[in-house]
């Protein structure tokens with residue numbers, strides 16, 4: 298990784314904002330760089346090359362039919378590897394070697410993300426937990442407090458010790474508390490919600506379904522836990538993780554998302570659904586069809602919570618949480634996770650939480666020091682050439698290239714394929730099948746370049762992504778944080794490169810702050826433009842020049858909350874209260890209907 302970072306450093310791309318040196322594109326320079334690779338890959342937008350990505354991790358047709366059970370939620374047949382809850386006791390299924398390989402892989406598997414050399418450094422990141430009576434964190438994976446079966450599954454996943462967010466979330470959920478957790482990208486937030494929810498569920502069992510539900514003609518799913526995620530790909534990934542950690546237990550995970558056949562998803566629900574992972578639009582659809590009841594939900598998780606409560610999704614979330622039959626905030630536990638938590642979203646989140654603990658691992662919205670960040674000054678017309686330069690300097694690993702629009706994603710992918718690169722694209726105008734195939738080709742390395750819109754910015758955990766390139770910078774610095782977080786995960790190192798020019802002035806302040814706090818070099822041109830931009834203010838989302846998007850900490854500690862919060866347990870220094878998002882006004886957008894689709898105001902999402 299240091300090698301890649303050095304090579305990028307040596308490139309003569311960044312000629313500063315005055316451009317006196319004049320950028321010379323590589324094809325005019327007789328660049329001696331490595332020839333673009335041509336391994337016969339013809340992915341592109343219509344890639345037909347790959348086998349379908351396994352969205353289910355193991356082939357359901359080979360699941361076998363042993364070990365069926367029923368939970369009290371009226372679920373149907375339960376496949377091998379699924380345990381039962383019988384007479385108030387958990388009866389785990391027998392171990393199944395083949396399934397263990399399918400679920401947990403083998404250590405040499407390139408799809409297996411092992412924790413990197415900097416994994417132990419997570420322990421040095423300051424942690425602050427604020428709220429009333431914060432419980433002591435765990436220090437190791439042990440049973441108790443974790444359920445014995447969960448512990449076995451954690452061992453099968455080769456997790457040897459909890460990350461900071463996991464250390465705190467386990468006792469917080471066990472104490473019956475709500476949680477808003479903010480931790481850096483790639484630091485194990487998925488386990489942060491799955492481990493405590495599953496550990497409690499394994500020990501306490503399902504809630505009995507209402508009497509009327511059992512014999513009714515149409516089966517209805519009564520999940521105990523619901524996890525909401527903003528994209529289909531992220532929902533699928535969480536589902537894959539849930540399959541690992543629910544292995545042999547009574548908890549059957551199911552995933553539903555838009556853009557896929559609703560009939561087959563309904564049949565999956567009929568087979569049992571105790572932990573439901575969903576995108577909001579499809580969940581609303583299935584609620585309207587009467588296929589799902591939320592009446593028995595004990596745990597509600599919002600992954601990428603700030604995104605889920607952002608303007609595009611908030612009406613849908615409100616309908617799911619407040620407009621259907623989900624137990625009220627006092628009768629369920631609500632957990633929110635993200636790497637970024639703008640202050641205005643923290644305000645909004647109050648409606649969904651009760652007496653919650655706010656947990657921050659590192660500064661809210663900060664980036665991992667495992668990612669080496671570079672900002673290059675490149676004018677729009679030079680970006681393609683500069684990209685070729687960068688790609689010729691990259692050796693191994695996968696490169697994720699972010700652009701702002703779907704059209705640009707297609708154009709750039711075509712350009713890269715013309716240059717004999719193995720590239721593919723993911724964005725909201727591609728069909729679900731195309732998106733799955735693109736991601737599968739990228740994961741497997743058949744396409745080592747993935748051109749993506751913001752749809753791939755959050756949550757995706759793809760091993761071996763060594764380089765993230767912001768070909769176009771986003772207009773919100775929080776989006777930058779999530780995008781570059783696709784590399785440098787689980788203690789591994791990574792490199793991120795962004796093309797900056799004066800068109801990106803709206804995030805210059807935020808970029809300077811992010812780079813500074815992550816101990817990265819801040820190029821002189823960035824400081825200059827940042828100074829020029831001082832004093833100019835804009836509104837949220839429309840570009841604001843003077844502050845970081847994310848609040849620095851629990852907004853209740855900034856003196857503008859009315860909730861009570863008590864002593865905080867801090868594993869490190871307290872944070873200053875710089876930067877607020879300015880409490881954006883939501884106004885009428887909140888009441889807009891959710892019905893039509895999962896589209897949001899941000900066109901590049903879908």
Ligand SMILES: Nc1ncnc2c1ncn2[C@@H]1O[C@H](COP(=O)(O)OP(=O)(O)OP(=O)(O)O)[C@@H](O)[C@H]1O
Pocket residue numbers: 410411412455456457458459460463480481482483484485486487488635636755756757758782783786787
């Ligand atoms: N305790 C652990 N030990 C080793 N590896 C872990 C542990 N917890 C999680 N991981 C691994 O770390 C990687 C990142 O985890 P995860 O995807 O949950 O991060 P995240 O914090 O949700 O990131 P993002 O903010 O991008 O969504 C995954 O590959 C996961 O398997």
